[in-house]
Amino acid sequence: MGYPLYLPQTDLGRSADQEGMRRVLNKTTGGPSGEGYADGVSYLPRPWINTYEWDWAYEGKRGDLLVHFPGLEERRWPHMAKWLNIVETTPHEWNLPLEETGYINKTTTYWSQIRSAKESIKSAENKLQSGGAVSGNTKEAVGALKEALRESSDHMELVQQRLEDLNALIGMT
Numbered sequence: 001m002g003y004p005l006y007l008p009q010t011d012l013g014r015s016a017d018q019e020g021m022r023r024v025l026n027k028t029t030g031g032p033s034g035e036g037y038a039d040g041v042s043y044l045p046r047p048w049i050n051t052y053e054w055d056w057a058y059e060g061k062r063g064d065l066l067v068h069f070p071g072l073e074e075r076r077w078p079h080m081a082k083w084l085n086i087v088e089t090t091p092h093e094w095n096l097p098l099e100e101t102g103y104i105n106k107t108t109t110y111w112s113q114i115r116s117a118k119e120s121i122k123s124a125e126n127k128l129q130s131g132g133a134v135s136g137n138t139k140e141a142v143g144a145l146k147e148a149l150r151e152s153s154d155h156m157e158l159v160q161q162r163l164e165d166l167n168a169l170i171g172m173t
Contacts, residue, residue, distance in 0.1 A: 003016075003020030003021075003023065003024065004016055004020060024037060025037050025038065025041045026038050038150050039146070039149075039150060041150070041153075042114055042149070042153045043152075043153045043154040044110070044153075044154055045106075045110075045154045045155075045156065046154060047059060047060065047064070048064075048065070048103065048106065048107075049065050049066060050065075050066050050068045051064045051065075051066065051067055051068065052067075052068050052069075052070055053067050053068065053069050053072075053079050053083070054070075054071075054072070055072065055075065062093065062094055062096055063094070063095075063096035063100060063101035063102075063103075064101075067083050109156075110156060113156060113159060113160060113163070114149065114153065114159075116163060117145055117148075117149055117159060117162075117163045118149075120145070120163060120166050120167055120170065120172055121142055121145055121146060121166070123170060123172060124138055124141070124142050124166055124169070124170045125142060127170060128142075134169060134170055135169040135170075137169060138166070138169045138170060141162070141165050141166040141169050142166060144162050144165065144166075145159070145162040145163060145165075145166050148162040
């Protein structure tokens with residue numbers, strides 16, 4: 001990430017790479033089209049690729065891709081040692097074939113939902129522009145769905161609710 005090289009005067013804090021990426025992906029101006037990148041970003045549900053281990057529990061399950069140790073500071077070393085021992089001594093218990101992980105169904109559902117949301121937004125915007133019969137709240141529902149896609153696409157239930165709300169207003173099912 002070249003952010004610190006191009007903008008060295010900007011303090012990115014302790015997690016410079018994450019903060020630099022956040023700032024670039026949240027831009028709504030600039031970039032090749034002049035519209036930034038925020039509308040082109042989709043956030044996957046974090047546990048799909050980054051499950052957390054805390055002092056008291058592990059949120060993941062067999063077949064998950066990564067164990068992350070947020071906030072454990074120096075206590076992360078014994079946790080990491082435990083996980084290295086687990087995957088080195090019993091890899092067959094944690095490494096699963098893709099078909100047994102649920103990722104295929106989850107990702108298919110996720111991208112189908114994103115696609116449906118974008119199609120509904122386009123349909124609603126076309127109806128609004130053409131003066132077609134739409135509810136007075138359609139513009140607000142479009143905005144709410146766009147915001148959910150931009151800010152919360154990793155919360156599939158929220159995106160689904162916003163999609164259903166918009167579809168009810170424009171007559172799509």
